[in-house]
Amino acid sequence: MSEEQPRNAQAGQRQKQHEKAQRQESGNAFANYGLTRKNEEFIYQLNKQLDRLGIAKDKRDAMITETVTKLQAGQKQGQTAKALFGTPTEYAKELKNPKPKDEPVDNKRSFKLLSIDNTLIFFSIFTFMYGLMFLLSPEILKTKQYGSSGITAIVLVAVIGGVLFSYIMLQLQPRGRTKRRPLATRILILVCGLVLWLGIYMLASWLPNIINPRLNAWVYIVFGVVAFGGDMYFRNRFRVSGIYPGGRRPQRR
Incomplete structure (x- = not known):
């Protein structure tokens, strides 16, 4: 029992280090977009949620790029990611299963x-x-x-x-x-x-x-x-x- 505790602690530590490294890597990539820290965190969490939902990397990258573009435009008007999209979890589900858009009416x-x-x-x-x-x-x-x-x-x-x-x-x-x-x-x-x-x-x-x-x-x-x-x-x-x-x-x- 005493041997399992150090192993679990080491495994947990390795997992934290891995997540920290992953966050730093993603953060460095998202930092190039010129977003605020809160918006960068939103993009990071959104990327994680899309990955959990099984979205392919190419589609995920396209979704992230589109979201970043909207965030960049929203920042100029003082809008936050939460105001524009809600929570990362909700928005990830919306991106995966988009609601049908209203057809334009001439x-x-x-x-x-x-x-x-x-x-x-x-x-x-x-x-x-x-x-x-x-x-x-x-x-x-x-x-x-x-x-x-x-x-x-x-x-x-x-x-x-x-x-x-x-x-x-x-x-x-x-x-x-x-x-x-x-x-x-x-x-x-x-x-x-x-x-x-x-x-x-x-x-x-x-x-x-x-x-x-x-x-x-x-x-x-x-x-x-x-x-x-x-x-x-x-x-x-x-x-x-x-x-x-x-x-x-x-x-x-």
Whole structure:
């Protein structure tokens, strides 16, 4: 028993010396990158974690190089490795099993997705609103001209409004390299869009009853609920969030 203890102590000492030599060798290599001590330590630990995960040396070197490049850029803005990547263990796992990136969404597809999203929202708002109005004030149903409460008028206003405001949104907040328009131009686009939509709303209210029937109050409410639920599914399915579909993942802070 007494002989095993010195052997274990010697083995432990040799292991510590080996790790120290390995750390010095790696440290000397990482020192050439001009990183801070904390960031150098992060790269050293990241390299160890990647090795433990069985990443081949050529791939590991490429991952380290890419991480160092990001760290060098982050250092100029005062960002640390932990703020950018989290812990070495977490980031090593992320490098080994990267999450699929969101596909870039071009303006044409953005316009299409936004139009569908806005159309569903407008349709759900108008149908639910009229359904509720008819339930609370049945006397409204006695009017001879169905006007904007007719189903055809609601569909027209919702579809045209969805397309129109999607165009306006993309004009106010352009994507990619498109330059942002001056404030006066953006205000003018917004005002013109609202005036045009209100004009379409007024014209739709003059549709004859024969092609613009008024439905039962509960039917309108059901339409509103179904349209809202359908829009929530659509947004989740195509990642339509805020004013743009296909939103990026938030970066770590």
